[in-house]
Amino acid sequence: MTSLVIKGVRPYGEGDPVDIRVEHGVIAEIGAGLSAQETFDARGAVALPGFVDLHTHLREPGREDTETVETGSRAAALGGYTAVFAMANTDPVADNAVVVEHVWRRGREVGLVDVHPIGAVTVGLNGEKLAELGTMAASQAGVRVFSDDGMCVADPLIMRRALEYTKALDAVIAQHAEEPRLTVGAQAHEGETAARLGLAGWPSVAEEAIVARDCLLARHVGARLHVCHVSTAGTVDVLRWAKERGTEVTAEVTPHHLLLDDSRLGGYDPVNKVNPPLRERTDAAALRQALADGVVDCVATDHAPHAAQDKDCEWSAARPGMLGLQTALSVVVRTMVEPGLLDWRGVARVMSERPAEIGGLVEHGRPIAVGEPATLALVDPDATWTVRGADFASIAANTPFEGMELPGQVVATLLRGRFTARDGKVG
Ligand SMILES: NC(=O)N[C@@H](CC(=O)O)C(=O)O
Numbered sequence: 001m002t003s004l005v006i007k008g009v010r011p012y013g014e015g016d017p018v019d020i021r022v023e024h025g026v027i028a029e030i031g032a033g034l035s036a037q038e039t040f041d042a043r044g045a046v047a048l049p050g051f052v053d054l055h056t057h058l059r060e061p062g063r064e065d066t067e068t069v070e071t072g073s074r075a076a077a078l079g080g081y082t083a084v085f086a087m088a089n090t091d092p093v094a095d096n097a098v099v100v101e102h103v104w105r106r107g108r109e110v111g112l113v114d115v116h117p118i119g120a121v122t123v124g125l126n127g128e129k130l131a132e133l134g135t136m137a138a139s140q141a142g143v144r145v146f147s148d149d150g151m152c153v154a155d156p157l158i159m160r161r162a163l164e165y166t167k168a169l170d171a172v173i174a175q176h177a178e179e180p181r182l183t184v185g186a187q188a189h190e191g192e193t194a195a196r197l198g199l200a201g202w203p204s205v206a207e208e209a210i211v212a213r214d215c216l217l218a219r220h221v222g223a224r225l226h227v228c229h230v231s232t233a234g235t236v237d238v239l240r241w242a243k244e245r246g247t248e249v250t251a252e253v254t255p256h257h258l259l260l261d262d263s264r265l266g267g268y269d270p271v272n273k274v275n276p277p278l279r280e281r282t283d284a285a286a287l288r289q290a291l292a293d294g295v296v297d298c299v300a301t302d303h304a305p306h307a308a309q310d311k312d313c314e315w316s317a318a319r320p321g322m323l324g325l326q327t328a329l330s331v332v333v334r335t336m337v338e339p340g341l342l343d344w345r346g347v348a349r350v351m352s353e354r355p356a357e358i359g360g361l362v363e364h365g366r367p368i369a370v371g372e373p374a375t376l377a378l379v380d381p382d383a384t385w386t387v388r389g390a391d392f393a394s395i396a397a398n399t400p401f402e403g404m405e406l407p408g409q410v411v412a413t414l415l416r417g418r419f420t421a422r423d424g425k426v427g
């Protein structure tokens with residue numbers, strides 16, 4: 001590997017631009033006027049630790065027509081990500097060592113981001129019988145995050161047992177909080193908009209009731225809990241309450257729940273259909289504040305590719321889910337940095353450091369300092385760009401941000417000193 005100097009970056013957006021020299025994948029020197037065999041002119045870009053996504057749907061195995069480990073890795077690299085956690089709701093489900101090892105191996109072969117498979121909590125995601133968590137943890141994939149995402153682990157006894165197992169494995173359960181008895185047939189956030197449009201409601205309490213129950217269970221068992229895609233102001237209240245009492249709970253929010261709300265549903269365009277649903281303006285505002293305060297720990301994309309035929313259909317038949325990997329940073333800049341809720345240190349915290357800690361990754365979310373891995377996202381804070389789903393690396397194109405002009409552009413991504421994305425191209 002040749003030596004590299006990245007010229008003119010501002011670590012965490014602080015101070016005057018400096019040069020970073022990289023040797024053997026590690027930051028060897030930070031200073032002025034550095035030189036090496038290869039040079040990359042970063043033109044004043046903000047340097048951040050590479051982003052970590054705790055919640056990505058890669059669709060391999062089973063729906064390779066919508067995304068693969070390779071195409072999802074390309075999207076991740078272009079979005080500034082250096083590690084992603086791949087959800088288990090594939091076909092077959094990642095509820096055993098064979099499937100998680102396949103996803104892990106494909107991630108290594110592609111080599112653009114560290115792909116960490118998430119194992120299912122229950123066999124087939126059916127909520128009835130615990131999957132072999134220990135075997136998945138002991139496999140080559142070294143699974144440390146378990147989730148039935150797409151489905152809620154609704155049975156409290158199964159959830160309790162799962163928390164007991166993951167405590168012993170030093171792992172964490174990422175819960176899709178949705179009380180299924182309260183969301184039968186649900187199509188949109190239960191509120192004025194859904195009532196006017198004639199869509200069956202998905203009430204906030206269906207999320208909040210499970211989050212409250214799981215916080216109590218986690219505390220009772222002494223286990224860690226992670227809450228996926230927090231979407232309501234009420235869930236923020238529950239999380240604050242639980243954290244104040246010392247419960248080991250962490251939580252993520254998606255870019256789309258930070259920026260969008262159910263006022264977009266008027267045209268019945270299924271690109272806006274997602275689980276949990278887009279809520280109200282006041283919910284989005286509460287989520288932004290909670291992310292700034294740390295009550296919500298991090299941003300996770302819930303990148304959920306879907307084929308055109310599963311989205312370009314009537315609302316009730318469409319699948320829920322939205323792309324997120326290539327727009328996450330820009331949506332965080334729009335919703336958090338521009339209004340002054342987070343500075344670049346804060347962006348590093350919510351997009352890299354906290355998710356790395358929650359997922360148990362020791363090589364990601366590291367400080368930008370000599371001796372640390374050169375695993376970085378370089379961001380032009382002044383650039384703006386227009387979202388075009390068709391241009392994304394993902395096979396699917398279901399972005400709710402289509403046509404929006406967004407701030408902040410990833411100019412390069414490095415994984416252990418190697419460019420995985422540069423000037424909008426992979427590698
Ligand atoms: N978020 C979604 O609307 N869909 C996800 C599942 C999930 O995250 O619950 C999917 O797999 O498509």
Ligand SMILES: [Zn+2]
Nearest residue numbers: 149150176228
């Ligand atoms: Zn989910």
Ligand SMILES: [Zn+2]
Nearest residue numbers: 087149150302
């Ligand atoms: Zn998901």
